[in-house]
Each structure stands twice: as structure tokens, then as C-alpha cells.
Amino acid sequence: MAERTATMWGKSHDVTVHQSDPFNAESSLAVLVQEPVTSAEDFYVRNHGPVPELDPRLWRLSVEGMVERSLELSLEDLQNRFEHHDVAATLQCAGNRRSGLAKVHDIPGHPWGPGATSTATWTGARLADVLAAAGAESGAHHVAFEAPDIAPEAMPPERFGASIPIAKALGNEVLLAWGMNGHPLPAVHGAPVRVVVPGYIGARSVKWVERISVQERPSQNFFQSTAYRLLPPGIDPYNAPPGDGLALGPLAVNSAILTPDDGAVLPAGPTAVTGYALSGDDRGIARVDISLDGGRSWQQADLDEPLSPWSWTPWRITLDLPPGDVEIIARAWDTSAAVQPEHEAPLWNPKGYFNNAWSRINLTTTDRPG
Ligand SMILES: Nc1nc2c(c(=O)[nH]1)N[C@H]1C(S)=C(S)[C@@H](COP(=O)(O)O)O[C@H]1N2
């Protein structure tokens, strides 16, 4: 069943399906490491409701609120009236690595590993250009997005929405994207047009966007006011009122070990270890440290040049693994000198967001042959 749904949405057999309906799937770690850009068939999917299958000829985008001129744009308008831009950007769900937090204490929601993240080259118009055409008024502080998919988890059920501060919305990196890796956006990723907000949690990159509103306050939508908020421990995540906790925006510095697999059995000796590192907003990755002795000593991984300031930094290192049980630890530093914290327990929060504790895998090595 899960396999069938994955194929239905154009996904490869390598993705891990967490839910068939709504469709939610995590990328394979071994596949993520192979290319700096993730193919559409291997890109993770996070849906809160059924995928709306929209006719691109009938789709319209309205731009309204605190603007001098409201706009109603067809896909042709968007493509003909505005310059086209390509941005390589990583999307990452705020729930990425939730499974690690759930081991500390129960958390409702999909037990995502480190594969709720992927990178694509997005093609579209700059949100800033569209806002300039509408003429945002002074006094506007937020830009809200709304899509037609109805999420049953909101009470009462509600369309998916989000907002970002206007300063972010005016950044050159924020796109209204119709293309993904040189192809039209697939339905499951938001066709005909989605917002791409690089450096922010994935939830702000609203798929199937059809309404943009320039406003004084953040969106009142469930996914801005109630979900995707970091709550203090001790709060019931099902009954927290709107406005509780802090609304998540820019991602925290994070990394993951992609290969070898956690739990692998392999020969001792020189072994290639690979992963990704990513930070929030316009912060880059400065360093990735690797430890084989629980964090007493560290060596530095080699960093690949990221495709853009908005995409992850793949890293690699060859480690001489001793025979026996081995734990490999990775931690990333970003360009603001923020570093991943050691433990998951102090990061625990009722909805399981922002697990950026040190990444760890445990291996068993067998004696070198001969
Ligand atoms: N309309 C709409 N947009 C959405 C969502 C959704 O459920 N509906 N999920 C969000 C979340 S939580 C994430 S992490 C990203 C995932 O994007 P992807 O499915 O293209 O990987 O889309 C975001 N945009």
C-alpha cells in the first residue's frame, strides 16, 4: 500500500513512506549523499492534507492586503511579466530528526529520521518582484501565503497557510517557483506554483499557493499560530492555544551522518563517512567535526562547496575504524559560531521540532581481513 502510493506520487522505491494519506515520505540517506541536488523522485514529501491536483490553466494567484494595487496573476502572467531566477535551495522540515527526540519522551507525529530534507534547483519569479508590482505599503510587516489543501489536523479543519517577515519576503532567494530541477513542479511538490523560502523551516514554503497577503501581523492560520511552534516541556501539544510558544522561522545549525548506515557491520580500517550540514537563513557552514571517542577529540571533515548560500554543505572524511563497537559523532558549526548541542534530552519539546543534537551512528567492525 505504502509502495503503491509512493509510485503514484512519482517517488522511487528508496523513500520511506511514513503515511499514505496524506502522503508523507522521507528521503533515503544513502540516496541523499549521492548528489548535491536531490531528484524529484527521491525528494522528501511533507503533506498535511490531500494533494490538490490543480489545472495550471485555471490557477490564479491573488496578491492583496496592504498593497497599492491588488493583483490577480495566471501562470502565464507570472512567467511573462517577471524575470526568471534559479535558486539551489535545501528544504528541511522542522520535524527532521524527531525520532531522536521521541526516544527521550513520547511525541505525536511522524518519527522522521534525518531524511526530512532535500535540495533542488528551483525556478520561478522572485516574490520581491511580485510584491514590488503590487506596491507593498509601509506599515506592512508580514507576508502570508495560503493554499487550497485542507488539513484535518487543524481544529476545525483549515487550509494550509504560513507567513514570513517582510524583510525575508523581499530577499532575492525567496521564489514563487514553477520549476524543480529543470522540470515543471510535480503535483506533490506544489504544482503549479509553490513558495520557496530558503533557510526557513519547510512549513513556510507553501505549496499550491494561491493567495498572498501583505499584512501588519503574522498569519492567523493554524500552521503559523498553533502548529510549528516550539512549546516549553509540560504543555499538551494537542491543546496548546494559538500564540503559545515560539513560531519557528530560520532553521538551526544541524548535520547528519548519511553513510555508513546506523547499525552497519563492516570491516575495521579506513572507511568513508559522509553527511550533510545546514544552517538557518543566510548562515553558512564553517566546520564539521567528527569524533570517535565520545567527543573527547575531534577531526575535521572535508566540506564540499555548497551549490549556493541556500543549499546544504555535503561533507566527507575517511576514518580509520578500530575493531569492535564504534560510535561516530558529527557536529557542525555555522558562520555565526553556533554549534550543535551535545544531547537531545534538553532539546525535547512537545511537538518534536528542531532536533539538532550531535549526530551519532553506532557500528560494529570486524577484524581486518588477513
Ligand atoms: N500547501 C501546503 N504547503 C506545504 C505543506 C502542506 O502540507 N501544504 N507542508 C509544508 C511542510 S511542513 C514542509 S516540510 C514542506 C515540504 O515540502 P515538500 O513536500 O515539497 O518536500 O512543504 C510545506 N508546504
Ligand SMILES: [Mo]
Ligand atoms: Mo515540515
